[in-house]
Amino acid sequence: MKFVAAALLAVAASWMLAGSAAGQAAGVKVVVNGVDVPLAVPAVVFNGQVMAPIAGLFEPMGAIAAFYETDRSIVVTNRVRTTVVFWLNETAALVNGQPRSLPVAPALLGSQVFVPVQATFALLGAWARFDETDRAVFVNSQITGITPQVSAGALQVAVDATGPMQVETNVISNPDRLVVDFINATLRTQERLYAVSDAGVDRIRTAQFQVKPYVSRMVFDLNQPVEVSITTAPTSYLVTLQVRPKGSAPWQAPEGASKGSPLGRSANPVKVTGVSFQPDGQAGRITVDSTGSMDYKIREFMFPDRLAIDVQNAVFIPVKREISVDGTSVVAVRAAQFTARPPVTRIVVTLKRKLNYIINQSAGRLTIDLSTNTAARGHLVAIDPGHGGEDPGAVGPSGLREADVVLDIALRVRDLLAHDGIRVLMIRDSDTTVDLADRPRVARESGSTIYVSIHANASPRAAVNGTETFFLTPQSLVLAQMIQDELGVVLGIPSRGIKTANFVVLRDNDIPSVLVETAFISHADDELRLRDQAFRQHVAEAVHHGIVRFLAIYPVPQQAP
Ligand SMILES: [Zn+2]
Incomplete structure (x- = not known):
């Protein structure tokens, strides 16, 4: 680390100045999903940004960070395969290969890599805010999608989030309500009221119920006693609620739904509403939009090289289409209803040569970032x-x-x-x-x-x-x-x-x-x-x-x- 010692002293001095000038020398806390992160060394305020060491910072968000000395990069990755890369002393960042920027560059101070807390968590899709009163940065998972579906008298609600959440349920009488609290979660969905009129549920209301700790609340207005079960997906941050009248048959995916998909989240088919391609140099990004969470499989084929993305239990809404993308290493992107029963939408990307890809899903949108990545x-x-x-x-x-x-x-x-x-x-x-x-x-x-x-x-x-x-x-x-x-x-x-x-x-x-x-x-x-x-x-x-x-x-x- 000796190669940066002089620069570090300068940075350290300016941080301390900034801190004391603003009267903010006292330690600032970082609270991630309700966890007061034990920082290896105290956080500091620099140019209005709280900077904290990366050690242990991301774990309560279900993510991990690593620092590579070879190119001085910091890589943060999470359970839904969001990968954020940034570098010491640079404000540039990459989120799944897409360029973003940070308000303040990460820096090495002593042996610790410091990053701007709010901005780096925001790149992971988390909600982050500095609280003047508590002198703390609060960071929470965000709820990005709520998808209720009814089948055979039972209700399933898929709740998508950008990080882990803790769920608590309570049944309250007069009037009868089922209250589901998502602890340490901030609500980003626009919809506040979902009409159901089935499965013993009249409607679902959602609200940011409380702050510090942050609680997003869903209230199910009931017209009869219900049973509820909650499942958390092992490889994503999806929480699935299943509600049914007491003593009635459990949730069953409607006919035609694909078998064996996790949590039966493929209840009613999602509708694929659009497929587009945005060129970027020789490669580019394919975007698949739909009405809900997509359960997908990606396969690679050769002669010619192509990728097939099968979205399970998905109805393809646009007319069959072929997007010509000449001038890049992508020959064509085609999307169509591949099978009707079960409904599978297939997107085929034909390539001039083998490309690498990173696939990512959030809030009903699937992105496939292609890169030539000759590196x-x-x-x-x-x-x-x-x-x-x-x-x-x-x-x-x-x-x-x-x-x-x-x-x-x-x-x-x-x-x-x-x-x-x-x-x-x-x-x-x-x-x-x-x-x-x-x-x-x-x-x-x-x-x-x-x-x-x-x-x-x-x-x-x-x-x-x-x-x-x-x-x-x-x-x-x-x-x-x-x-x-x-x-x-x-x-x-x-x-x-x-x-x-x-x-x-x-x-x-x-x-x-x-x-x-x-x-x-x-x-x-x-x-x-x-x-x-x-x-x-x-x-x-x-x-x-x-x-x-x-x-x-x-x-x-x-x-x-
Ligand atoms: Zn062995």
Whole structure:
């Protein structure tokens, strides 16, 4: 850090001046979703902006931040895959690849990276305000969408938010009402009254009920006693309420709804109201607008390269359309009703060549940001299938060997990366014995940018299953999170999240290094999945997407002259 010492002293001095000049030398609190964040060093006020160290700042918002010394970037990512990147001493920022700006540049003070609190949380879609009386910045999740749907006498309300919320319900008599409070949530929806007249509910009223702590309230006016259940989605900030008359049949998705979608949120079909393309250099952004939260799948095809985005349980409203986008690397964007039952809207993006993409959804709008991102091609990715040769790894109840499965998955990841033009180093590409200590050494000495070890998990408890990703060093955290996010979304088995572990392959690597535990080979159903070619391909695609997303924000190291 010594290269910035002089500049830091100057910055520190000006901050203190600014603080004392305004009579604001006393510590300013930062309260995120009701949590008074324990700051490593006190926040300061600079040019009217509260600046706080990033350590621990974003966790109560369900997000994580990492600082990369190589290019002095700060990367914040959350559960719905919003990725915000900004840099020390620069006011420029990128939100999912789109340029934004900060009122004050992030700065290094001592060993702490300081960011302007309100502005950085705003980029994540959160609500943030400085409160003069409390001398605190209050930051909350925002409710961005409320979608009630009625089916067969039951009511489902999907509540979309930009961060985690705590939900409390109460039934009040005379008149009968169901009160649902979203603690630490600010209401951004315009609508205040929803007529229902079904499922024992006359109407729903919404209001910003209280501040400090911030409570958004939904009141269901009832005409008979009801039962209510609440579900929180594991990979988004969606909260689903289901309300029905006491003793009546539970919520059932209407006929034609796609099977197996999370929370049955695909109740009534959403209506896709528009698809557009906005060119940006050789690439651009595709925007899909609809009347509610979209449940989508994205697939890549080759010859020619194209992306297919299937929006499940979605009726396509515009006439079938083709958007010509010549002059870019995108040949055409087509959107149409792909199947009527179940209703699936498909958007096909035909490409002149392979492009990277980041997909993001908020408030009924899906954006797919395409980027040429040739930078990723400067990377060398070390892929390490665990075990091999004399070491079969864990063996499943029906005899499947970990070493064989992870090799097959790793080769699939290699092929997907190679198709992107990203160079890959396989630590082993056949059933051979490789010493544990040699694995990180080979990755390091070959100049690999990142290291991804692929395993299948085992537990003495046969009932344990799911997917998880391990990391150890701080620069590995975002890579672990990005891969785990992808696995959690596509595999259909529990996401056990990211964890730290002092594994040799993670400890002896100074590049971002993660160990992916794809599924539990010791669990009978997971073992069956691991036998399945399609499941292996899904694992490989998830790992591949996580790696590509990471490389898009991770600088290619400088080559030695
Ligand atoms: Zn293993």
